[in-house]
Amino acid sequence: MNKSLILLKILITLIVDMKYKNLVITNPSELIFGQAPHPVETRRGLKIGGGQVYAELNFTLPMMSINNDTLPDVYRHYREIAEGALTRAVELNSQGVVLELETLLEMTKTPQIGIEIVKIMNGICEDFYQKHGLKSEIRLTPNDLREFERPAKQRTSALLDPMLELFEKGALAGGDLLSIESTGGKEVSDEALLMCDIKTIVFALSVLGVRDMRFLWKKIKAVADKNGKIAGGDTACGFANTAMVLAEQKCIPRVFAALVRVISVVRSIVAIEEGATGPHKDCGYEGVFIKAITGIPISMEGKTAACAHLSPLGNIAAAAADLWSNESVQNIKLLAGMAPTVYLEQLEYDVRLMNEALKAGKLETRILQKLLVDSDIYTDPQALILAPENVIRISNALIKGDTYVANARNGALEAIDIIEEALQSGKLKLSDLETGYLPVLRDDLNSIPDKESDFIETMLPMLDQSKFILSEYGL
Amino acid sequence: MSNLIEEIALCVESGKVNAASPYPPNMKGQPGSDELTKQALEEGVSPDDILNKSLVVAMNKVGQQYSENKIFVPQMLLAAKAMAASMQHLKPFFQSGEVKRKGTFIMGTVFGDLHDIGKNLCCMMIEGAGWEVIDLGVDVQAEKFINELNKHPNAVVGLSALLTTTMVNMGVIISSIREKYPKAKVAVGGAPVNLDFAKQINADQYGKNPQELIGWLDKIAV
Numbered sequence: 245m246n247k248s249l250i251l252l253k254i255l256i257t258l259i260v261d262m263k264y265k266n267l268v269i270t271n272p273s274e275l276i277f278g279q280a281p282h283p284v285e286t287r288r289g290l291k292i293g294g295g296q297v298y299a300e301l302n303f304t305l306p307m308m309s310i311n312n313d314t315l316p317d318v319y320r321h322y323r324e325i326a327e328g329a330l331t332r333a334v335e336l337n338s339q340g341v342v343l344e345l346e347t348l349l350e351m352t353k354t355p356q357i358g359i360e361i362v363k364i365m366n367g368i369c370e371d372f373y374q375k376h377g378l379k380s381e382i383r384l385t386p387n388d389l390r391e392f393e394r395p396a397k398q399r400t401s402a403l404l405d406p407m408l409e410l411f412e413k414g415a416l417a418g419g420d421l422l423s424i425e426s427t428g429g430k431e432v433s434d435e436a437l438l439m440c441d442i443k444t445i446v447f448a449l450s451v452l453g454v455r456d457m458r459f460l461w462k463k464i465k466a467v468a469d470k471n472g473k474i475a476g477g478d479t480a481c482g483f484a485n486t487a488m489v490l491a492e493q494k495c496i497p498r499v500f501a502a503l504v505r506v507i508s509v510v511r512s513i514v515a516i517e518e519g520a521t522g523p524h525k526d527c528g529y530e531g532v533f534i535k536a537i538t539g540i541p542i543s544m545e546g547k548t549a550a551c552a553h554l555s556p557l558g559n560i561a562a563a564a565a566d567l568w569s570n571e572s573v574q575n576i577k578l579l580a581g582m583a584p585t586v587y588l589e590q591l592e593y594d595v596r597l598m599n600e601a602l603k604a605g606k607l608e609t610r611i612l613q614k615l616l617v618d619s620d621i622y623t624d625p626q627a628l629i630l631a632p633e634n635v636i637r638i639s640n641a642l643i644k645g646d647t648y649v650a651n652a653r654n655g656a657l658e659a660i661d662i663i664e665e666a667l668q669s670g671k672l673k674l675s676d677l678e679t680g681y682l683p684v685l686r687d688d689l690n691s692i693p694d695k696e697s698d699f700i701e702t703m704l705p706m707l708d709q710s711k712f713i714l715s716e717y718g719l
Numbered sequence: 720m721s722n723l724i725e726e727i728a729l730c731v732e733s734g735k736v737n738a739a740s741p742y743p744p745n746m747k748g749q750p751g752s753d754e755l756t757k758q759a760l761e762e763g764v765s766p767d768d769i770l771n772k773s774l775v776v777a778m779n780k781v782g783q784q785y786s787e788n789k790i791f792v793p794q795m796l797l798a799a800k801a802m803a804a805s806m807q808h809l810k811p812f813f814q815s816g817e818v819k820r821k822g823t824f825i826m827g828t829v830f831g832d833l834h835d836i837g838k839n840l841c842c843m844m845i846e847g848a849g850w851e852v853i854d855l856g857v858d859v860q861a862e863k864f865i866n867e868l869n870k871h872p873n874a875v876v877g878l879s880a881l882l883t884t885t886m887v888n889m890g891v892i893i894s895s896i897r898e899k900y901p902k903a904k905v906a907v908g909g910a911p912v913n914l915d916f917a918k919q920i921n922a923d924q925y926g927k928n929p930q931e932l933i934g935w936l937d938k939i940a941v
Contacts, residue, residue, distance in 0.1 A: 307883045307911065348884050349831055391833055392858060434836060440793045486836070495792040495840070574883055677791065 261646050262510065263517045267639055268539030272632035275532065275564045276613055278602050281539030283566075284474060284522050287420050288369070288379045290340045292523045293541025293566040297598045299591035300342040300383065300526065300543050300569040301329050302552075303584040306576045310350040315357065321575045322361045326368040328585035333378055336592045339599065340379035342421065342523075342543075342567055343369070347410065352386045353403075355410040359417050366418025383476060384419025385525070386410045388427045398428055398456050398716040408463060415473045422468050423476035423525045428456020429511070430482045431712040437487055440500045440681065442656070442688045445507055447703045449483060450652040451696065453511035455717040461518035469519075477524035477534070477542075478515040480508030484528040485553070488626060492554045497681045499663055499674070502625040506638055506655040509533040510648045516540060526569040529561060532630055533655075536639040541566035548590050551583065556624035559616040563632060568595050622671045625663045625678075634662050650694045657689050723759040724773045727752050727805060731777035734797025736804045742797060753804035766812040770820075770849065774802050778847030786930050792840065799843045813851075821849045821940040825867045826877035827859035829888040834881035837909060841877065844929040850936060861895035868900055875936060877926070880909040890920035897921070904939060906932055 268282070269275050280293025290298060303325050310318055326343060333341045343365060351358035365382055372378040389403035390396045411422055429452035436444035457478060468475040479485075484505040491501035508530045516522070522540030524531040527549070531542030542565065547558030549571035555561075562568060570587045580586050601612040613632070620627040629638060641658035645651045660682060666672035667679065693699050700719070729735075730752040733743050737751040750758075759769055781798040784790045812818040824845050828838050835857045846852040853871070855863055864876055876896060880886040889907050896903050906924035907917050917925035926932030 304882075305884055307886055307916075309887045310884055348882070350884075394856070438792050438836065438840070439796055440791070490792075490836070494788050497791055677789070 262513070262643065262648055262651055264513065264537050264643050267536050267636065267643065269536045270636065272636045273610060275536055275632040275635060276609060277562060277565050277598050278609075280522070280535060280541035280566055282521065282541070284541055286379075286381045286474065288340075288373050288381060290342070290379050290381055292342075296339055296602060297565060297595040298340045298342060298567055299333070299338065299588060299595050300344055300523075300567040301584060301588050301591060302344045302346060302526075302545075302570055302572045303587075304346070304572050304574055305348070306574045310348060310357070318357070319360060319364055323364050323368065324582065325575050325584045326365045328582050329588040330368060330372045330378060330380060332581075332585045332588050333380070333592065334372065334376045336589065336596075338378065338592055341588070342381050342383050344383040344385060344423075344569070345419065346385040346425075346572065347387050349387060349389070349392075352389050352410050353406055355406050355413060358384075358386065358410045359413045362414045362417040362419045369418070381420045382418055383421035383423055383523075383525075384411070384414045385423045385425065386414070388424060391427045391430060395431055395711055395713050396427070396716065397713065399459055399718070400716065408467065411464060411467045412471065415467060415471045419473070421474050421476040421523065422464055424460070424464065424478050425481040425525065425527070426456060426460050426478050427482050428460070428717070429453035432707060433483055434486075437483075437490060437496065437504070440496055440685075442500070442503060442507075442685050443692060443703065444707065445483075445504055446649060446652045446656075446689075446692055447699070447707070449480070449507050449511040450648040451700060451703075451719075452712065452717050453480075453483075453508075454514050454648045455719070457511055457514035458518060459718070461515045461520060464515075465519040475515070475518075475520040477520050477522055477531075477540070478512055479525035480505075480512050480528035480530055481525075483511075484508040484530055488529070488555060488557075489553050491626070492556070497678045498556070499625050499660075499678050499681055500685065502629050502663065503656045503659055503685060505530050505626065506533070506629060506642070506659045507652045509537075509639075509642050509655060510652045513537060523567050526567070527571055529557060529626075529630065532564045532632075532635045533639050533642060535564055535566075536635050537643060543567035543569050545569040545571045548587060548594065551587060557620060557627050557630060560620035560627045560630045562594065562598065563613050563616050563630065564635070565598075568598070622666065622673075625666075625672065625674065628666055628672060629659050629662060634659075637662065645694060647694060647696045649692060649696045649699045653689050653692045657686065660686050660689070723755060723762065723764055724768060727755045727759065727769060727773040728777040730755060731774055731798050731801045731805065732780055734794060734801050736797075736801045751804065752801040753807070756805040756808045760808055766809050766818045769805065770809060770818055774805055775847070775849040778802055778844075778849075782844055782847065782930060782933070796843065799847055802847055820851045821937065823851045823853065823871040823874035824877060824936065825853045825855065825864060825871065825874045826879065827855035827864065828857040828879045828881075829885055829892060830858050830860045831888055832880050832882055832885035833857045834909070835879070837881070838877075838879040841879070841908070841926070841929045841932060845877075845933060845936065848933045848937065850940075861892040864892060864896055865899055868896065868903060872900065874903075875939070876903060876905045877932070878905060878907045878922075880907075880912065883911050886911050886916065889922070893920055893922060906935065908932065
């Protein structure tokens with residue numbers, strides 16, 4: 245063994261094992277919407293996971309450029325979005341709303357733009373709080389600029405500076421829930437998704453992703469602590485959501501997309517290990533596993549996210565949601581009004597139903613959850629793995645190993661077991677094209693060793709190392 | 720001779736790159752498109768026949784199977800890899816002009832945008848359909864497209880975008896291209912793009928999916 249390999253092995257052993265060794269929620273019947281063992285209370289009094297579900301509205305600009313000439317229009321759009329949504333929330337007797345500002349490139353690259361938007365929206369939130377008692381908060385989600393450099397310099401890029409500036413000053417401007425959809429490992433996973441290369445997905449998420457999450461979330465948590473804000477969470481959008489969308493477009497098998505979601509948990513959980521308290525973000529749909537393992541509240545999206553992408557998870561995604569979201573909708577005019585206002589209404593009616601069930605009692609809550617689950621569970625393997633009893637099974641597998649790599653593998657293997665059991669029972673039906681992948685995926689997963697250093701050693705020669713920089717991951 | 724043409728086509732269709740490649744399992748140990756193309760050229764098979772009667776035919780079949788949801792993208796990518804292995808042997812004939820492709824297609828994701836999964840799929844399928852593809856990557860400014868057009872003045876340009884705030888950059892790029900190359904053909908595609916928008920920015924074609932785009936390219940190549 246050469247010296248660099250020995251050094252690599254030493255460095256790898258310095259990575260701490262996964263913190264969570266036991267589930268916080270062990271009983272599927274306790275994995276329920278609106279209730280999290282560790283609720284989060286916000287500045288204006290939202291108790292997320294504390295007994296009711298709130299709407300989380302996500303939005304974006306309509307077709308337009310962002311430059312100095314259009315900035316007044318950009319600000320006008322965000323003002324209109326916040327005012328329209330909160331006005332409708334008051335009219336619908338909403339108990340509270342989260343507005344997610346997921347910034348676009350220009351708003352992060354020039355943090356002042358993002359900060360100004362937060363200020364505008366926070367002013368409106370405060371105004372509605374004072375005048376109407378409506379509780380609302382802003383989730384500030386800067387986009388991860390680092391992927392603009394290829395290969396990305398995850399740790400040394402100058403692009404980290406504006407991202408962190410936006411976190412810091414945006415938090416001070418009223419962005420109370422800090423989140424991101426970070427992209428560590430995406431350089432490797434994009435091609436692996438298209439090739440259905442499960443071992444490379446495990447490498448991207450449980451080796452590269454985990455390291456990048458640890459690096460980034462130390463910084464985000466420090467910003468949150470310094471400014472008295474809430475470190476929310478980091479969803480695997482560029483991995484699990486991308487896989488689902490590709491499966492929806494029939495590019496890759498649905499069984500593969502289901503496994504990518506499970507594997508992404510070991511990467512997303514690092515935010516919580518670094519001190520994030522939730523609410524976890526929505527679009528990777530891995531939040532239910534995070535909730536079972538850590539007990540933090542989560543945001544989920546389902547049928548109300550059809551404005552952004554199609555999915556097979558419309559109802560079942562709500563089964564354990566603490567915030568109910570719509571992924572993203574453009575600020576365009578629909579017959580009823582502006583699209584974000586329309587989507588706020590849709591979200592509100594969904595959460596009103598869930599909250600009514602919670603008020604009515606355990607039995608009613610479980611009946612509603614059962615209907616949400618049963619209406620989707622056997623329509624798609626991705627839905628199947630989100631059913632509470634399966635979430636608990638998979639979550640147990642996701643924590644039983646000593647390393648992130650082993651846990652990613654174990655979780656994915658458990659998911660395959662669940663899919664195969666459902667196939668054997670005849671409840672889940674999949675084409676031969678889909679089922680043909682299952683034994684191949686199982687074999688590939690079984691070939692992954694427990695020890696991370698052994699896994700890295702076998703994977704590195706097979707990867708195109710011009711696409712990522714090992715040292716940028718501390719390797 | 721015709722057997723070799725068919726065997727190469729089978730390798731491409733099956734994603735069999737070379738004798739060492741493990742996929743597909745039922746062809747383990749057998750020569751792949753790499754070895755068979757070399758052999759065919761040594762035996763005097765015309766490189767033009769290899770390209771048009773073997774590789775393009777096989778990739779068309781693969782594209783058709785994909786359109787009919789009979790295979791997923793990984794199978795298509797493996798086929799593309801097998802085709803690329805053959806193309807390595809044909810390279811000298813392209814350079815000498817002995818073999819010609821249908822045309823050149825320059826593609827990139829517009830500036831401000833990093834989404835490239837759709838673009839990569841398009842590039843792969845268009846190459847498989849017999850076009851030379853120049854992939855400029857992501858976050859591409861107008862100048863880069865023009866620089867490439869300077870080298871390939873008859874090339875067709877493809878622009879991809881996935882955001883409502885970057886799709887507008889397609890119009891900017893098309894205007895810049897047309898200033899220097901008024902007759903340049905440009906196709907656009909991506910999640911927020913539609914036919915109306917394509918018309919609005921004077922694009923020649925809206926590609927709803929790679930297959931539609933290939934159909935249009937093949938028409939204008941004639």
